Amino acid sequence: MPAAQAPLPPLPHRGAFITLEGGEGAGKTTQARRLAEKLRARAITAITTREPGGSPRAEVLREILLSGLIKDLGAKAEAIVFAAARIDHIDHTIRPALLAGTWVICDRFADSTRAYQGSFGGVDPGFLEVLERTTLDGVRPDLTFVLDLPAEVGLARAAARRAPETTTDRFESEALGFHETLRRSYLAIAAAEPERCVVVDATADEGEVAEAIWDAVCSRLFAEGAPRKAENSRESSGSTRKPGKKREQDEAHPAPAPRSTSSSKTLA
Ligand SMILES: Nc1ncnc2c1ncn2[C@@H]1O[C@H](COP(=O)(O)OP(=O)(O)OP(=O)(O)O)[C@@H](O)[C@H]1O
Numbered sequence: 001m002p003a004a005q006a007p008l009p010p011l012p013h014r015g016a017f018i019t020l021e022g023g024e025g026a027g028k029t030t031q032a033r034r035l036a037e038k039l040r041a042r043a044i045t046a047i048t049t050r051e052p053g054g055s056p057r058a059e060v061l062r063e064i065l066l067s068g069l070i071k072d073l074g075a076k077a078e079a080i081v082f083a084a085a086r087i088d089h090i091d092h093t094i095r096p097a098l099l100a101g102t103w104v105i106c107d108r109f110a111d112s113t114r115a116y117q118g119s120f121g122g123v124d125p126g127f128l129e130v131l132e133r134t135t136l137d138g139v140r141p142d143l144t145f146v147l148d149l150p151a152e153v154g155l156a157r158a159a160a161r162r163a164p165e166t167t168t169d170r171f172e173s174e175a176l177g178f179h180e181t182l183r184r185s186y187l188a189i190a191a192a193e194p195e196r197c198v199v200v201d202a203t204a205d206e207g208e209v210a211e212a213i214w215d216a217v218c219s220r221l222f223a224e225g226a227p228r229k230a231e232n233s234r235e236s237s238g239s240t241r242k243p244g245k246k247r248e249q250d251e252a253h254p255a256p257a258p259r260s261t262s263s264s265k266t267l268a
């Protein structure tokens with residue numbers, strides 16, 4: 001890991017960093033893709049990435065983590081391996097993209113360590129706090145969506161998605177109580193950091209969830225509200241948003257003007 005990096009500049013002098021958190025099958029991957037499409041349709045450069053993983057070395061660690069090999073070392077060791085993967089992900093994917101002005105949408109991030117290894121794994125919160133601060137090195141999300149739904153609904157979705165010949169991963173295979181604890185943990189994180197986190201009802205249909213996410217991105221990260229769609233936009237038309245006031249508002253606004261948010265203070 002390189003020596004401590006210079007602090008990231010505040011918004012709008014870099015790309016915005018958005019994370020999606022929540023239990024298994026909540027719709028994080030689906031919504032990360034949809035949000036990136038919406039941004040690109042408005043001529044905003046955006047990438048999607050994921051944790052664990054998101055850079056070549058971190059993807060190797062992902063394989064090890066999800067195989068369950070690390071589980072026997074205990075939740076503290078697991079937290080450290082997640083952190084190792086996160087350091088590489090930040091250094092090689094997230095920070096360079098943000099500095100280049102690219103928006104980064106990340107499917108799971110540090111809140112998942114707080115929930116999985118902290119709330120459920122029982123790792124000392126003081127240790128996790130120091131580990132998180134050292135790992136993130138100032139690269140904190142500007143906005144985090146907590147996709148909230150009952151654990152059994154998420155697990156049923158994840159099971160329906162899984163190919164018949166494949167098995168559950170190390171976390172999916174935990175008991176229902178584990179997933180309920182996770183849900184409470186994510187809600188507690190969101191309640192403790194309302195300036196960063198937005199809880200979205202993930203039981204709603206995919207298009208409605210995408211609309212709720214987009215509304216929050218516009219109100220929290222764009223000074224002027226929703227940025228206008230670029231001409232010849234290829235954004236997916238799967239959204240359920242009905243034509244009306246909101247859509248008119250989109251057309252009325254000029255080119256995107258990301259704002260300097262209070263959340264940028266968290267980047268120090
Ligand atoms: N709002 C929704 N309503 C119903 N099904 C959905 C919704 N959003 C996503 N799905 C479906 O549920 C399954 C899980 O979605 P997705 O893979 O996006 O969840 P995830 O949070 O990334 O899950 P994991 O934690 O396992 O990676 C997919 O088959 C997806 O098509």
Ligand SMILES: [Mg+2]
Nearest residue numbers: 028029030107
């Ligand atoms: Mg996923």
